[in-house]
Amino acid sequence: MSTANLQQTLRNSIGATGVALHTGRKVNLSLHPAEVDTGIVFKRTDLPGGVNFPARAAAVGNTQMATSLCSGENQLSTIEHLMAALSGLGIDNVVVEVDGGELPIMDGSAAPFVFLLQSAGVVAQSSSKKFLRVLRPVSVSDGDASATLSPYEGFQLSYTLEYDHPVFAAHAHTATVEFSSTSFVKEVSRARTFGFLADFEKLRDLNLAQGGSLDNAVVVDDSKILNEHGLRARDEFVKHKILDAIGDLYRLGFSTLGGFHGHKSGHGLNNQLVRKLLSEPDSYEIVTFDQGDQVPEAYARQSTEAA
């Protein structure tokens, strides 16, 4: 019997160690099962008493480079790829402990987090999973960049990249992912973050991206990809933007029944979209399903991918 209508958490606790992108320091991460309706809660164990950061839209701070969560004066950065993995596997409740101000960057994709979550195991819980159903289109824009959520009884994302650059001109810059027929694990989770060499050099000068390397990003100079083995897929760039959007949308606090379209949007605009939707209560409703087989295919599929 399908349990796709139920909340999910981890079967066991699990840990990993990695490098923080900006400080270059080693960080330890551990993920723990949590009670129903906990949501995704991050906890910084390096701060006195431990400081909690619920991964909700209201707590989102500086989004210049990555998604940060704020709790008073304290920040926690680079949560988006783990958030994408949690969303992609349909995990509703988890406590994430980290002993620093950034999550480890791992390989720049969500795949190491997917592996970690699958290794811990995923279990259905006793309460209904809550879905956020988009009831009318909501859009935000900034110059020629835009992000929109629209009604759709499933979960679909599309994205268009635009860079006036030979490498991007030579690769797919548009992608649509419809999760009733697409595997998050196989088609999206492996797409790595990317950046321009010149930007990395600027960030290094600002004492940022100290942990950045060809092991955790696709790096592009004026004419070519610098990574020895190139891309993992021809559409890796645009798929990574979709991966980022999945992580950003999960801060709605629910699995989305809707369609997302991004045009050159990044974390900042995606976060604005999430906040705008939540600030307009007539634009969405929260729904549950009595039976697993009533859940749209996109989410029925998740519970099998998590196993």
Ligand SMILES: [Zn+2]
């Ligand atoms: Zn990213």
